[in-house]
Structures are given as structure tokens and as C-alpha cells.
Amino acid sequence: MELISQIDAVIREFIAWAATLNPWLCVLLALVLLSLETSLFIGLLIPGEATLLLTIAVLGARWAPALFGAAVLGNVIGQSGGYWLGRLIGPGLRNTWVGRKIGARRWQAAEAVVHDTGGRALITTRFVAVVHAVVPAVVGTLRLPYRRFLMLSAAAGALWSAVQTIVAVVLGETARAVGYGWTVLALTCAGGLAAGIFVIRSARRQSARRTAERADADAAGSPGRSAGLDAGLQRIRSS
Secondary structure, three states, X not given: OHHHHHHHHHHHHHHHHHOOOOHHHHHHHHHHHXXXXXXXXXXXXXXXXXXXXXXXXXXXXXXXXXXXXXXXXXXXXXXXHHHHHHHHHHHHHHHXXXXXXXXXXXXXXXXXXXXXXXHHHHHHHHHOOOHHHHHHHHHHHOOOOHHXXXXXHHHXXXXXXXXXXXXXXXXXXXXXXXOHHXXXXXXXXXXXXXXXXXXXXXXXXXXXXXXXXXXXXXXXXXXXXXXXXXXXXXXXXXX
């Protein structure tokens, strides 16, 4: 209880300070944070939902259209940055300093989701905490054509931005009444639960698919792992 009260006090102090800034500067800062979220994996630490919620709290609901536009643009820029990091560096990105800090489990979770749903993972995982920050880089390492990537990224950005802007407006009013500390706790728990369920389901489906592919490969007398990888890549590029 005391910790939540402290979080609420800190957030209210931040909102009071940020309210003294130029509103367009706040929109620009939100754009920058949302751009960094998936390009440099900042989303592992600062979720985009929190950025929109705080900015709406500072500026008020009348700035929602401007923040929606900033969110869409930030999503496309950020995911494109993550994509090109993955495409230029390749699978070796996992072995870089940043890749090691992300951790093998997060990479494996993102790869399981991408192999399970293909390029559509850019849309489905945009609403999933943690995983969405890594998926664009994973897709880049698998060399999905950029034009296809950009279409999926724009669709994901528009859908996520519309939903989250509306949620931020609603939660902003709720947070003023019940406290920002409780609101942050609720968002964190909901995001973590959704991420866990989504990743576990994808991992199970991927495991079942690999088992079936190995069985088919053994029956045909050919290497199962190579066949499974080729099938996965084909699913990603054609999705």
C-alpha cells in the first residue's frame, strides 16, 4: 500500500511539472519515446501504454487526436528501426551486448510467436507486453521483405494507437479518482498476464508443429530440423 501511494505521488508530481511545458513539446517527447520503444528495445522498460497514459494525463483528452497521430508515426519508425537492426546484423544480434541483455528467454519467446503466426505477429503482438519490443528485430533477421513489413507495421500501429489512445483517455479519468499507482499496477498485471498466455500458447503450438514435422521427416528419411525451419520461414514470408 505504501509503495503504491509513493508511486502515485511521484506520478502526480511529474504530471504537475510536465503540465508547465509546451504541449507540442510533450507530443514530440511522446513520439520520440514511442519510436525508441521497439527500435532500441526501450519497450522492455517503458511500455508505450504508459507513455500515452501519462501524456494524456498531462495534456488532457483534447490532445488525443494529436497523440494518436504521434503514436502511429512512432510505431512505424520504431518497428522499422528494430526491423533494420535485425536485418543488417542478422541472427548475430542475439550475441551482441544488447542481445545478451534482452536475454535468451525473450528471444525464444519472440521467435516462437513469429514462427507460429508469421508476419502477422507484428499486429498480434503489438498488444503483448515485452514480446512486441523484440518481434520486429526477429522478423528482420528472417528477412521479411520491407514493403510487406511496412504494411503490417502501419496496420499494427494504427490499430494499437486507436485502442490505446481511447484506453488512455478512459484510464486517465479513472486514475485521477483511484490513483495512478493502482492504475499502473493494474496495467502491469494485465499486460504480464496477456503476454504469458500468448507466449505459452504460441510455444506449445510451435512445439507440436515441430514434433509433427520431425515425425514426417523421420518417415521420409530426411532431416526434420531443416524442413521445419524452411516451413517456418515460408509461413512468415507468405503471411
